[in-house]
Amino acid sequence: MAAEYAELIGDQPGAAVATFTGYVRGHAEGAAVTALELEHYPEMAQKVLMTLGETAAERFKLTRWRIVHRHGSLAVSDSIVWVGAVAEHRGEAISACEFMMDTLKTDAPFWKREEGVAGDKWVAQRGIDTRRRERWQEEAQ
């Protein structure tokens, strides 16, 4: 993560840098989660995340951005996703991170499978994620 941060800010950090990191939770809906398997569609994921970063850069006037998403087998407390944005002012940097996260959740082809004591199960998309995503579309109009 330190390396990603260094890569994000580069030689000239600009005035405002915001980052967000998501980690594997040890519980879901009251049940313990022991591990997480993240399936992905590599070619499409690469394109979607690239477009997302470029869209965020244009919308929030970012000078630099980075998105890192892991896949495969992850343990509880491992980082899953990391986004970073560099802008002139904090508002743009913070909003850009939120926009990238909210959009990535519903648009990037990754699927979580939780492993627990009762067995494995695919995680279902949550309504809150769709609503958070839609918020950005309303604001853009």
Place this chain on the structure above:
Amino acid sequence: MNITIKLFAALREALGESELQLDLAEIASDASPADVAAVKAALANRGTDWREALYQPNLVHALNHKVVFTDAVVSEGDELAFFPPMTGG
């Protein structure tokens, strides 16, 4: 006139396949090109499990790595993926 079909996550698991080739010549002609709906209908003929998996609500269709509706036209060499709503992040 082949296209590549890809399946992911719960769909891949339910159908026991992650990738297959489909001959478009069976479902399309120059006069009436195939759309995503036609491909789905052809695949649904493979059995009840295919029909159930492909007609589940909220199924996502991605043509050449872009999410599309079922009226998108499919051409030779395309890659068409089916999967459940995405849950990354």
